[in-house]
Amino acid sequence: MTAxxxxxxxxxxxxxxxxxxxxxxxxxxxTQCGQIIGKLHRDKCHVWQGVPYAQPxxxxxxxxxxxxxxxxxxxxxxxxxxxxxxxxNVYTASNPDTIxxxxxxDCLYLNIWAPxxxxxxxxxxxxxxxxxVWVHGGSNIRGQGGTYLGGTLAKAHNxxxxxxxxxxxxxxxxxxxxxxxxxxxxxxHSGNFxxxxxxxxxxxxxxxxxxxxxxxxxxxxxxxxAGGWNVCSxxxxxxxxxLFQRAIVQSGSSxxxxxxxxxxxxxxNIAGNAQSSGEILLQLLIDDERAKNRSDAKELVMRMxxxxxxxxxxxxxxxDFERAYKHIRARTGLxxxxxPALFRDGAVLPAEGLEQAFASGTYCNKVPVIIGANKDEYxxxxxxxxxxxxxxxxxxxxxxxxxxxxxFYRAADYLSRLVNAFTVDELAHRLAYWQPNTVFxxxxxxxxxxxxxYLDNILLGATHGLDVVFVFGRDNLGPEFLHIPLIxxxxxxxxxxxxxxxxxxxxxxxxxxxxxxxxxxMRPHWRPWSxxxxxxxxxxxxxxxxxxxxxxxxxxxxxxxxxLSVDSDIISNDxxxxxxxxxxxxxxxxxxxxxxxxxxFCDGYCxxxxxx
Numbered sequence: 001m002t003a004x005x006x007x008x009x010x011x012x013x014x015x016x017x018x019x020x021x022x023x024x025x026x027x028x029x030x031t032q033c034g035q036i037i038g039k040l041h042r043d044k045c046h047v048w049q050g051v052p053y054a055q056p057x058x059x060x061x062x063x064x065x066x067x068x069x070x071x072x073x074x075x076x077x078x079x080x081x082x083x084x085x086x087x088x089n090v091y092t093a094s095n096p097d098t099i100x101x102x103x104x105x106d107c108l109y110l111n112i113w114a115p116x117x118x119x120x121x122x123x124x125x126x127x128x129x130x131x132x133v134w135v136h137g138g139s140n141i142r143g144q145g146g147t148y149l150g151g152t153l154a155k156a157h158n159x160x161x162x163x164x165x166x167x168x169x170x171x172x173x174x175x176x177x178x179x180x181x182x183x184x185x186x187x188x189h190s191g192n193f194x195x196x197x198x199x200x201x202x203x204x205x206x207x208x209x210x211x212x213x214x215x216x217x218x219x220x221x222x223x224x225x226a227g228g229w230n231v232c233s234x235x236x237x238x239x240x241x242x243l244f245q246r247a248i249v250q251s252g253s254s255x256x257x258x259x260x261x262x263x264x265x266x267x268x269n270i271a272g273n274a275q276s277s278g279e280i281l282l283q284l285l286i287d288d289e290r291a292k293n294r295s296d297a298k299e300l301v302m303r304m305x306x307x308x309x310x311x312x313x314x315x316x317x318x319x320d321f322e323r324a325y326k327h328i329r330a331r332t333g334l335x336x337x338x339x340p341a342l343f344r345d346g347a348v349l350p351a352e353g354l355e356q357a358f359a360s361g362t363y364c365n366k367v368p369v370i371i372g373a374n375k376d377e378y379x380x381x382x383x384x385x386x387x388x389x390x391x392x393x394x395x396x397x398x399x400x401x402x403x404x405x406x407x408f409y410r411a412a413d414y415l416s417r418l419v420n421a422f423t424v425d426e427l428a429h430r431l432a433y434w435q436p437n438t439v440f441x442x443x444x445x446x447x448x449x450x451x452x453x454y455l456d457n458i459l460l461g462a463t464h465g466l467d468v469v470f471v472f473g474r475d476n477l478g479p480e481f482l483h484i485p486l487i488x489x490x491x492x493x494x495x496x497x498x499x500x501x502x503x504x505x506x507x508x509x510x511x512x513x514x515x516x517x518x519x520x521x522m523r524p525h526w527r528p529w530s531x532x533x534x535x536x537x538x539x540x541x542x543x544x545x546x547x548x549x550x551x552x553x554x555x556x557x558x559x560x561x562x563x564l565s566v567d568s569d570i571i572s573n574d575x576x577x578x579x580x581x582x583x584x585x586x587x588x589x590x591x592x593x594x595x596x597x598x599x600x601f602c603d604g605y606c607x608x609x610x611x612x
Contacts, residue, residue, distance in 0.1 A: 023077060026118045031208045033069050036076040040116065043151030048078035048212075049111045053204035054197065056106035057167060062314060063179050065187035066108060066200040081146025082109025085168040086318045088142065101318055103144070105171060110164035110201055113150035114212050128215035130510035131160045133205055133244070135198060135223030135230050137251075137465070140341045141169040143226070152473035156500075157507035160214040162205055166197035170321045173341035175263050176277040178309035187239075190345040191259065195237065198230055199348075202243035220246040220510040222370075224468050228252020232427075233342050236350050236363040246513050248370040248506065250467050251377060253423050254354040255342065262340040265298070273340045274332045275325060281309065283324035284316060358427065361434040368513035369431060370506075372442035372537075373424045376461030378415035382408070382586060383455050389582040391456075402456040409458075411579070414564060415587055421555035428529045428537070429554065439529045440515055441537035443551075444470070446498055448491040448542065470499040470540075471506055494542045501548060502540060524548045 023037035027046045030036070038048035054066035061067060084103035115129070123129055134150065136143040150161030166172060172194030180189045187196055206216045221244040223231045228249040233256070234240040235247060257273070264272030265279060272278055282297040291297035301309070328334065342349060350357045357363040383391045383400045390408045392401045402408050424441055432439040447461040460466075469486065487495050505526060509515040515526045515538075526538045527550055534552030541547055570576045 022079060023075075026116065028075070028119050029122075029211045031211055032071075034072045034076060035074070036078050038078045038112075041113070041149075041151045043149070043155060044116060045151040045155040046114045046116050047111065047151060049146065050080050050082040050109045051076070051078050051112065052082070052108060053110050053164065054108040054200045057108060057171070057193070057197075058105045062105065062171070063174060063188070063191075063193060064183065065185065065190075065193065065196045069204070081111055081144070082165060083107050084144030084146065084165050085171060087138075087168050088318075088322050101322070105318075107165045107167065108197060108200070109145075110162055110204065111145060111150070112209075112212055113154040113161040113163075114214075115155050115158055117213055122211070123213040124210075128210065128218075129158055129160050129213050130218040130220065130507065131162065131205060131209050131214040131216070132220045132222060132506070132510050133162045133164075133202060135166075135221065135227035136163065137223065137225030137227040137468075138168070139339075140172060140194060140226040140229070141339055143168070148468075148472060149474060150472065153471070153503050153507070156473065157503055159507050159510055160209060160212055162201070162209075164198075164201045166201070167194045169318070169339065170280070171318065172197070173339075173343065174277055175259055175343060175345075176281070176309070176313065177263070178306040178313065181306040182310055186345075186347040190348040191262070191343045192341075192345060192348040195230065195233055195342065195348055196239075198234065199237070199239050199243065202234075202240065206243055217245060218510065219244040220248060220506075222248035222250065222471075222506070223252070224250035225252070225465065228423075229255070229342070232354060233349055235365045235367070235369070236354050236357045237348055238364045239348055241364050244365070244367065246368045246509060247365075248509065249372070249423075249427075250471070251373045251419075251423065251464060252371070254358060254427055256344050256349060256354045257340040257342060258353075259343045259345055262343055273338070274334050275328055275339050279328060280321065280324050281313070283328055284312075284320060287320070287323055287327065358430045363434075366431075366435045366438075368435075368438040368440075368509070370440045370442065370509055370515060371424050371428050371431070372444065372467070373420050374416075374444040374462040374464060374466050375420075376412060376416050376447065377419045377464045378412040378586075379409075379458065379460045380452075380455070380463040380465065382412055382415070383458075385586060388586060390586075400455045402458060405456075405458065407579075410569065411583060411586075414560065414583060417555055417560050418557060418587055421557050421560060424537070425535065425555045426557075429531070429535070432529045432531065437528045437530075438513065440509070440526060441529045442526075443537055443539055445539055445541040445545070446470075446494070448488070448494060449486055450488055467502075470495070470502045473499050473503055491542075494544075498540060498542065498548075524550070526550070 024040040027038035027048065028035065036048055036051065038046055041047045052069045054069055055061060057064065057066060083106060085107040086101055086103040086105050089100040089102040134145065134148055136145050136148060145163035145165050148163045150163060153159065154161045173191060175191030205219060209216055221231050221234060229252045231247050231249050232252045232254050260270050261273050263277050264270055266272050266274055281301060282294050285291045285297040285300055286293065291300050344351050344353045350362065382388050390411050394401055420443065428439050428441040444462050444467050449460045451457040452460055501523060505515040527536050530536050535554035536550055536552050539546065539549050539551050564580065570579060
């Protein structure tokens with residue numbers, strides 16, 4: 001890492017002309033870049049929105065590590081969330097294949113939620129508050145920090161909550177040799193620009209959060225789905241050392257990609273990913289009619305110099321990239337979720353990959369960690385995939401039709417247990433070996449969601465993303481929930497009780513590194529994952545179904561596949577193998593199990609009868 005990148009230095013000033021008098025006088029604060037004023041939110045907390053934590057990554061700064069934010073003159077009016085990273089709008093487009101872009105490349109902004117302190121009574125010294133920095137989800141191709149309102153959590157539990165945007169899709173994770181020719185900086189070479197944005201946000205927090213009453217030595221990094229995946233990656237990143245002291249991984253992952261596979265062509269000696277930067281470049285040239293087909297495009301690339309290729313890529317819009325991805329997906333049957341990200345570059349992330357780093361204990365940041373997932377993760381995830389064998393997208397509509405609900409629920413059950421095994425139990429088991437008594441696991445089992453009207457009225461159960469509405473204390477958060485009713489009046493009290501408990505456990509963990517609250521004897525004690533005690537994890541559920549409690553068991557991939565091999569609900573070997581092949585088509589992209597698992601199933605009968 002270059003020494004100057006985030007060190008204090010004179011910077012050009014950024015003039016703000018908006019009217020600061022619209023802000024609340026008690027929110028006036030002084031950051032390293034200048035004075036800032038926010039608002040009193042309807043949650044009766046203070047909020048500052050749209051605060052720049054790095055320079056806009058546009059022009060020459062596209063595909064470069066984030067640069068320090070510019071200072072400003074006057075008072076910065078932090079009244080509105082900054083633009084999300086430019087992304088395909090998958091939530092409101094009437095046609096799922098439509099390329100409609102929302103957001104902007106100028107997106108590196110954060111939001112701070114805090115209890116309402118006057119400017120002359122901000123906590124100092126030992127009174128400073130724990131800080132919780134949220135990494136939003138969205139498969140690293142969509143989402144934004146501004147939709148997560150942290151006021152309920154901040155005010156009710158006396159913490160500072162920070163949410164932020166980071167670069168996504170090909171703007172956030174993209175490697176190509178031509179781009180490396182533009183700079184000698186190892187961070188620029190990494191391709192992990194979204195990861196570097198998260199690190200930059202943490203650096204901003206470390207430098208500035210005391211001005212808001214936060215403790216820079218009590219920072220918890222927490223995130224869900226791709227956000228949890230990114231939190232996992234920073235456990236292993238040497239550049240994040242010292243920037244956070246606890247971590248919470250909600251429905252995350254420890255997948256990472258080989259840089260070579262992320263760049264090569266699919267027909268190279270070492271085959272590249274179908275959505276690699278090399279393949280994307282070929283498709284861009286075809287779409288521009290500079291090449292008739294893929295073979296012509298490869299010959300053209302061989303004649304182009306690296307500066308020429310870099311200039312060409314820099315001039316392409318996100319619409320151009322999305323169109324290229326769309327055409328590749330149509331040709332190959334791939335999902336957008338297979339977009340390569342989190343590269344094993346050896347500088348930002350370990351060269352051996354995240355899984356190996358956790359298995360060998362070579363990961364850098366052995367901080368207290370909570371790892372968990374939801375019991376029915378895949379009920380909604382299966383409906384998001386355009387090529388799922390268990391659900392069908394209705395043309396010109398966001399609706400999904402499910403022909404065989406029994407088969408759908410059976411597949412969702414196996415896949416949900418596989419994701420819990422891979423992302424929670426097996427990962428907790430590895431980490432607990434290297435940092436005993438500091439790893440806490442959970443499973444959310446509360447399943448009173450209303451039927452989903454857009455998804456053929458299926459019962460989602462404790463589905464992917466449900467934990468977010470509990471942790472933030474809001475029963476509708478962000479466009480990913482489609483703004484549809486989630487919880488009936490009948491179960492609203494149950495939701496509120498569990499939400500209060502989860503917020504309290506999360507905040508207690510942020511304060512001490514241990515979710516157990518010794519001051520509240522009414523709340524069950526959450527013990528760390530312990531092999532000696534039978535692999536202990538915490539269950540989060542409604543009181544009528546056992547409530548909050550410890551449980552002892554461990555899900556593993558071999559045990560789940562063994563159960564499938566003798567499942568009496570599946571009559572013939574052909575049906576069993578076809579079912580596993582369909583599961584593989586969905587789960588293989590998430591590395592929940594690999595090709596040998598399929599080929600060895602039923603003593604190789606599957607692979608012989610139903611080749612992949």
